[in-house]
Amino acid sequence: MTADSVFEPKIIGFLCNWCSYAGADKAGGMQEVYPPNVQVIRLMCSGRVDPQFILSALVKGADGVIILACHPGDCHYKEGNCRALQRHSMLMLMLEQLGVEKERCRLDYVSAGEGEKFNRVVRETVEAVRRLGPFLPAVAIE
């Protein structure tokens, strides 16, 4: 990276198949521009997001993570998104103690019709992480 080139954060997105993944598709179809920094991993439900996935993403080169779930009440497996929220909130408390800024790990709800919201969440996350700079875990700092 040269001195004046802009830092391009790498974001891993864990998207629920039923709502958010379709929402991302919708965003693509709307032909609105959004930053290409999110690499999407499709899961059957946000309840499948093991906190280990998030930590692994961060140590393996991601600068941030987004988890996109169905809105409360809409999860196809009833309470997967509720579990995802509970895990995310607890993980955020731990990450704060570990010096990881909260902007690097966002959970939000995106339905199949919310292409515009998908676009907004991606833009906001990319901008927030860009301001923070690259993520370096403690294990990588001697």
Place this chain on the structure above:
Amino acid sequence: MSEKPKLAVYWAASCGGCEIAVVNLHEKLLDVDAALDFMFCPCLLDTKKKDIEALPDGAIAVTLFNGALRTDENVEMAHLLRRKSQILVAFGSCAKGGCVPALANFSTPEQLLNTVYLDNPSVDNPDSIIPCGTTGFPGGQIHLPGLLGRVKHLAQEVDVDYSIPGCPPESHQIWNVIEVILSGDLPPKGSTIGCGALTVCDDCDRTKQEKRITAFRRNYEFCPEPEICLLEQGMLCMGIATRSGCGAPCTKANMPCTGCYGAPEGISDQGAKMVAALGSVMDIGDTTDLSEDEIAGRVDAFLAAIPDYAGMFYKYTLASSTLGGKR
């Protein structure tokens, strides 16, 4: 000179509990002595570092290395004992995952030294002397080993053949391991031995029903019912995210498991595993009429009952955790 294979037990950044666990072999120690030449153990025997340096490389059959790596000296001894030993075992949770000494990885070395030598209310240090490395003081000089930037576990510095978890390892498991080593029928290199592969819940004979917790409760708040799973009673028992093999002595004594055997087989991060497990048993009640913000608020209020999740869930494994400590 003895022809028996040599056994060494060394301590680095540790509390001495691992040595006590060895001594707790009781009369089995006589069997150890019959089969092995127990020749180095600074806590119990008089052999010195220079005696170890004088040995040919690989002269020690087995070294049980306990303690985390906190100082230059710990690192030096780790390399020395690696060279002199055929089998090097990370013995106990400090050597395996950093354990309590690695909780220092929530702070920088400067913060630690300031707390210990300058900021503690009971400290009287008018010249603000921080003894570290070679330090002059009125009347002379002292030399102390330097602190590493962060606490490491043994395998982060040298090649380790096996690990035995536990804070400290249970004595019956130490004996099992010694028997295996004596049999010569060694497990694959890199194995975690002297333990099970499942979770402490598997060792624990409390009644387990559907886990649904409406509030987290801490040890001092109540006296738990003796037969029912402690987690189901709201205690953050780490049995669900901790390797089996101890026999669950803590839950037998009505105390929750604090996780000393580390993550179960196949789990890379004990804290993350604990978060995953608790996230599915929390019950925040009916949320049908609540907004997304109100639901998030209810989760936060639920979680506010515990002040230090990271310290609790990484008490034994911060050095070997995915992130390794505070950035």
